[in-house]
């Protein structure tokens with residue numbers, strides 16, 4: 001199977017092959033064929049009597065030792081994946097809530113409140129009165145409200161129910177899936193899936209939905225608090241792909257998720273340009289991003305994106321990366337092995353993420369600047385050990401226009417209609433210039449030729465006038481492949497979509513169309529897309545499950561992606577997954593996810609590995625929604 005469609009990745013993979021370095025693709029090949037029970041989701045290791053496995057052909061065991069059915073095992077495994085994804089996203093949010101609290105209490109001088117307007121907007125949404133309060137006092141109350149959302153309480157998780165339509169809240173209440181604490185929702189899944197508890201697959205799945213709504217809350221909180229502390233993104237122009245590494249600079253990559261580390265590094269990196277020059281790098285320090293923390297600094301500072309997800313090791317294999325600085329999530333342990341072959345320093349920074357072979361420099365908000373400078377100096381030191389003969393930076397890079405927060409999109413639309421910014425979007429959806437909206441989210445996956453799913457689907461949907469939004473490593477794929485540009489709009493958009501993107505782009509002063517795909521940020525920023533949908537639904541006076549809005553994760557990988565997909569379905573969206581999740585061994589579970597959830601929430605999963613067929617199925621879902629609205 002082809003490994004990637006990305007030219008830069010192909011070039012570096014050739015070097016890896018020549019030099020005998022293994023990458024994720026080689027290690028994956030060594031795993032094939034993978035365990036059929038695991039692929040179907042019917043392996044249970046929940047108690048010490050296991051592993052128990054259910055024979056998919058009906059000839060061997062049909063029950064686990066305790067009597068658990070295939071559906072129970074599959075539903076429990078899925079629930080635990082959602083809980084893990086929720087723990088990751090909301091752990092990130094909790095971290096930011098503590099940072100905001102410290103900032104408000106004067107204990108984190110490097111983290112001033114950057115966006116007071118966002119702070120006030122979030123406070124207002126939570127019902128916290130701003131009148132006459134000092135900014136720090138308001139920030140403290142918002143941080144405390146955020147932290148209060150984690151524990152079990154009498155009231156729903158505020159970040160879950162204040163960010164959706166009233167209709168959704170009623171639907172969630174009706175089905176008993178409103179979380180009353182983010183951590184307690186995770187804990188409840190762990191409890192109900194433990195030995196000898198919930199054995200009803202549908203009840204288990206509803207428990208998973210409740211946890212996924214806690215995931216939505218945590219993600220939204222992470223975005224809100226990051227905007228308050230670091231600023232709400234505005235359109236920026238930058239570059240993407242491995243070609244952003246510079247032969248004559250100290251190249252430092254930030255990788256992981258939380259801007260609490262990467263934003264400070266972005267703020268101070270150029271203070272050490274002189275030291276880098278003195279070490280022999282005339283171009284100074286060159287900061288680049290990988291994965292979602294890369295998206296965070298790309299959105300707010302225009303820091304170029306080197307790569308994402310499945311190809312992260314390739315940044316090291318260019319031989320030109322001095323340091324790769326990580327916080328948490330999606331950091332492959334294989335990076336340490338790759339770094340050993342070069343002068344690259346892998347630097348871990350969080351107490352919960354240490355990697356054998358890495359250097360650990362613990363990061364704390366109290367000493368943020370100081371630690372950031374120390375980390376950059378590690379890169380400068382490493383530069384002195386760089387072997388010029390091993391440097392192979394592929395020449396590929398693409399221009400990428402990013403920074404489309406909800407506020408930035410509404411801002412661009414308000415240049416067309418200042419009184420009623422959403423009206424131009426809604427009018428164009430109604431008249432069919434814009435057939436519908438598709439949010440692309442999620443990762444790259446070693447099972448799919450890198451970027452191929454995203455690009456094939458986007459071209460197909462855009463040609464049929466579907467407005468495209470993207471986040472996470474999906475946005476990274478579009479950035480690398482040149483789809484975050486006005487030129488891509490001219491080349492691939494259908495006539496209706498092209499006219500709309502051109503009119504808005506010109507009104508917003510871009511001198512040409514908006515990009516074919518609007519980059520809304522990191523994975524937690526999927527909630528920005530949800531905000532746009534909620535605003536449109538409220539304006540139209542219909543609920544989310546009636547909008548011609550769909551979601552797709554063509555190359556999903558992580559437990560976080562499973563949690564996101566589940567809340568997207570609960571929010572009412574037809575949601576495509578391009579990688580078969582481990583649920584097929586549970587026929588009831590598979591049917592509930594792809595069919596029955598529709599009658600409960602309006603949304604449902606579409607599992608389809610062929611991108612063109614997947615695009616056709618999403619177009620069908622959009623058409624069905626349009627017929628429902630009689631447009």
Ligand code: BF8
Pocket residue numbers: 257291292308309329330441442443444472473474522523524557558560561
């Ligand atoms: O949170 S898209 S591989 S980096 S999980 Fe990870 Fe997937 Fe990338 Fe960001 Ni999201």
Ligand code: SF4
Pocket residue numbers: 044045046047048049050051052064065066067068073195196
């Ligand atoms: Fe087997 Fe039941 Fe234990 Fe799972 S919980 S490992 S199915 S005995």
